[in-house]
Amino acid sequence: MVEVHVGDVVRMRKPHACGGSEWVVTRVGADIGIRCLTCGRRVMLPRSRFEKRVKTVLGQGDVVK
Numbered sequence: 001m002v003e004v005h006v007g008d009v010v011r012m013r014k015p016h017a018c019g020g021s022e023w024v025v026t027r028v029g030a031d032i033g034i035r036c037l038t039c040g041r042r043v044m045l046p047r048s049r050f051e052k053r054v055k056t057v058l059g060q061g062d063v064v065k
């Protein structure tokens with residue numbers, strides 16, 4: 001079980017299509033909402049898939065919301 005909170009920055013195992021691999025968590029629930037920090041694209045993932053894809057939870061960063 002990966003513990004994440006809204007505002008946490010996470011690093012994914014596979015880079016996004018834009019080349020970025022860091023995302024900010026925008027929503028936590030049955031689905032996890034994340035936004036790519038490089039291109040700003042928003043994605044919703046079922047928690048089970050999110051947990052398989054996430055590599056590191058970097059915690060709350062100085063992220064521009």
Ligand SMILES: [Zn+2]
Nearest residue numbers: 016018036039
């Ligand atoms: Zn991206």
